[in-house]
Each structure stands twice: as structure tokens, then as C-alpha cells.
Amino acid sequence: MGARRPPRHVWVEEIMGMPVSVHVRSTRATPGPGTEQAVQDCFSELREIDRLFSTYRRDSDVSRIGRGELTVRDADPLIAVVESACRVAQEETHGLFSAHWRGTFDPTGYVKGWAVERTARRHLAALVEHEIAVGINAGGDLQLFTAADADWQWNVGIADPQRPGAATATLGIRDGAVATSGHAERGAHIIDPRSGRAAIGVASATVVADGLTQADVWATAAVVAGFDDRAWIATAGTRTGILLADDGRVARWLGPTQIDIVAAAA
Structure with missing residues (x-):
């Protein structure tokens, strides 16, 4: 018989119009200390990012920028961070990616990956200090972490x-x-x-x-x-x-x- 797989703990929420799930492989039957709070903090920050960047919400900063009611400079500081990063991505891809091609700022193709990586590194990465592995799945896109001494890999x-x-x-x-x-x-x-x-x-x-x-x-x-x-x-x-x-x-x-x-x- 093969080695017994470590217990898995999963949290799922609907954020940014898609299911977002956090998966933790643990040595315990219950999550380790601080794990639940870290997961909820991750979800909370993702919801806040969605509030700022969603093109489906009329009150989002991005929607207000699109209607000319707000400028990038006067919006939440994260807007300027992403706007600048999108310009870099456009240059690095030689125009294969652009958040400005319609003449206004629409970071839809950038912000999901950026938001998930940002929140995962801020709230989930450190969990491998007391868990075997942790990963986040946002609509099929993944950010994964594994403890350095763990005999584990994610099979995708x-x-x-x-x-x-x-x-x-x-x-x-x-x-x-x-x-x-x-x-x-x-x-x-x-x-x-x-x-x-x-x-x-x-x-x-x-x-x-x-x-x-x-x-x-x-x-x-x-x-x-x-x-x-x-x-x-x-x-x-x-x-x-x-x-x-x-x-x-x-x-x-x-x-x-x-x-x-x-x-x-x-």
C-alpha cells in the first residue's frame, strides 16, 4: 500500500465572480494554529480588491475611472500600482497584452492573477511553517506553496x-x-x-x-x-x-x- 495522504482542509468562497478555494495539507486532523484566520484574511483582501477593480460593479474605482468620474491618481493607491504594472506587462509582451487597448483602463486580464498571488503571499505562504502545503485555486489558476522539508508535491x-x-x-x-x-x-x-x-x-x-x-x-x-x-x-x-x-x-x-x-x- 502507498503512503497515507495527509489530511486536506478546504475553504471555498465565491469572489470575483468565480469559486476561489484554499487547500491545506496538514499533519493534523484539524488545521494548525492561525490557519483559519489566514484563510479568512486572504478571502477578505480578495473581496476588497474586487471592490476596487471589478468592471461589473458601478461603484468600483475602475468603473468610475472608465466613466471619467475618477482619475488613476485620485483612486485607491492600488489602482496606480496595477496600472503601472500593466504598462510594464504590455511592454514585456510587445503588445500581446494590454490593459489600455480600448482607450481606457481595463485591467481585467491582469488583476485576477495579481490579486491571487498578492493575497496568497501575504496571508498563506507562511502557513508552511506549520502545515505541509497550501495552495489557492481561483477559477483554475493556482498559486502553490510547500514546506521545504515536506515530501509533497501538487499534481496539476x-x-x-x-x-x-x-x-x-x-x-x-x-x-x-x-x-x-x-x-x-x-x-x-x-x-x-x-x-x-x-x-x-x-x-x-x-x-x-x-x-x-x-x-x-x-x-x-x-x-x-x-x-x-x-x-x-x-x-x-x-x-x-x-x-x-x-x-x-x-x-x-x-x-x-x-x-x-x-x-x-x-
């Missing part, structure tokens, strides 16, 4: 867009982030900021990086670039990833290097 399944409910690959990760973007589940909702048209060609792009901010930006950029333009991989600074094309082709990379491209089945 990558959904196969051609076969609903099946996985095309499994990644083993101790610490880091995983983000997936594409139109396999939500349709062609990702817009190429260079043309204003829906990005096509990539059914799913999964990116592994140190932090979810970076992983999320590059997953979106990969979809916008399309399957045949993978030059961005060399300078993105990601750990690894996988692209699944609409026609069934698969491309994988490790660090800055593409390691294989699998043609579509005949």
Missing part, C-alpha cells in the same frame, strides 16, 4: 480541450503558479489588443511560473500570439508550459527552449 492536471473531463498532461509542482487561458471553455473571449478582434488558433495555453501574475499574463499573451508564433517563449522567463491548438497540435517548452511539437492526429 491540464484539461484536454478536445476531450471534456480528460487531462492531456499532469504537472508536478512544489512551489509556483499555474495559469491557463484559451477559448476551449468560454469561447473566443480573449481579444488581440493589436487588432481588436478575437484571438484564434489556441484552444488552451497553460503556463507555469514562479508567480501567478507572470503566469496569467503570459498565458493570455500565448493565446493572442497564436500557435505558430512562439518566439515569446525565449524571453518570457516562464518555467514550462503547453499550448494546445484548435487543430490538435501540441507544443511544449522548458524554460526558454521549445522541447517538442506534436502534430495533430491524422
Whole structure:
């Protein structure tokens, strides 16, 4: 028989219009000291970020900026932090990502990954001092932590867009982030900021990086670039990833290097 898996404790809340869950692997039947409070503090900060950045709330700072009622400078200080970071991301992706392409500030494609990484590092990362591992899942995007001396890794399944409910690959990760973007589940909702048209060609792009901010930006950029333009991989600074094309082709990379491209089945 295999080793007994450590107890798992899970908290789930609906935040930013999606289920957000925190998973803790522990040596105990109940969470360790301070764990419950850390999880609730994480959720609370995520709700506050959503209050500031949601494009679905008329009273959010971002919505008020869009209507011309508020400036970035006069908004909550976090708005300026994200606005500046979005400009850096646009430059680093050579325009594959943009929060300004419509002529106003809309950080929807950036703020989820940034918010989850920020709150996870502020409230959850230190839990591995007395827990085995802790991770947060926001709509399928993950930020994961594992105690340095723990015999544990997170096994993350990558959904196969051609076969609903099946996985095309499994990644083993101790610490880091995983983000997936594409139109396999939500349709062609990702817009190429260079043309204003829906990005096509990539059914799913999964990116592994140190932090979810970076992983999320590059997953979106990969979809916008399309399957045949993978030059961005060399300078993105990601750990690894996988692209699944609409026609069934698969491309994988490790660090800055593409390691294989699998043609579509005949």
C-alpha cells in the first residue's frame, strides 16, 4: 500500500465572480494554529480588491475611472500600482497584452492573477511553517506553496480541450503558479489588443511560473500570439508550459527552449 495522504482542509468562497478555494495539507486532523484566520484574511483582501477593480460593479474605482468620474491618481493607491504594472506587462509582451487597448483602463486580464498571488503571499505562504502545503485555486489558476522539508508535491492536471473531463498532461509542482487561458471553455473571449478582434488558433495555453501574475499574463499573451508564433517563449522567463491548438497540435517548452511539437492526429 502507498503512503497515507495527509489530511486536506478546504475553504471555498465565491469572489470575483468565480469559486476561489484554499487547500491545506496538514499533519493534523484539524488545521494548525492561525490557519483559519489566514484563510479568512486572504478571502477578505480578495473581496476588497474586487471592490476596487471589478468592471461589473458601478461603484468600483475602475468603473468610475472608465466613466471619467475618477482619475488613476485620485483612486485607491492600488489602482496606480496595477496600472503601472500593466504598462510594464504590455511592454514585456510587445503588445500581446494590454490593459489600455480600448482607450481606457481595463485591467481585467491582469488583476485576477495579481490579486491571487498578492493575497496568497501575504496571508498563506507562511502557513508552511506549520502545515505541509497550501495552495489557492481561483477559477483554475493556482498559486502553490510547500514546506521545504515536506515530501509533497501538487499534481496539476491540464484539461484536454478536445476531450471534456480528460487531462492531456499532469504537472508536478512544489512551489509556483499555474495559469491557463484559451477559448476551449468560454469561447473566443480573449481579444488581440493589436487588432481588436478575437484571438484564434489556441484552444488552451497553460503556463507555469514562479508567480501567478507572470503566469496569467503570459498565458493570455500565448493565446493572442497564436500557435505558430512562439518566439515569446525565449524571453518570457516562464518555467514550462503547453499550448494546445484548435487543430490538435501540441507544443511544449522548458524554460526558454521549445522541447517538442506534436502534430495533430491524422
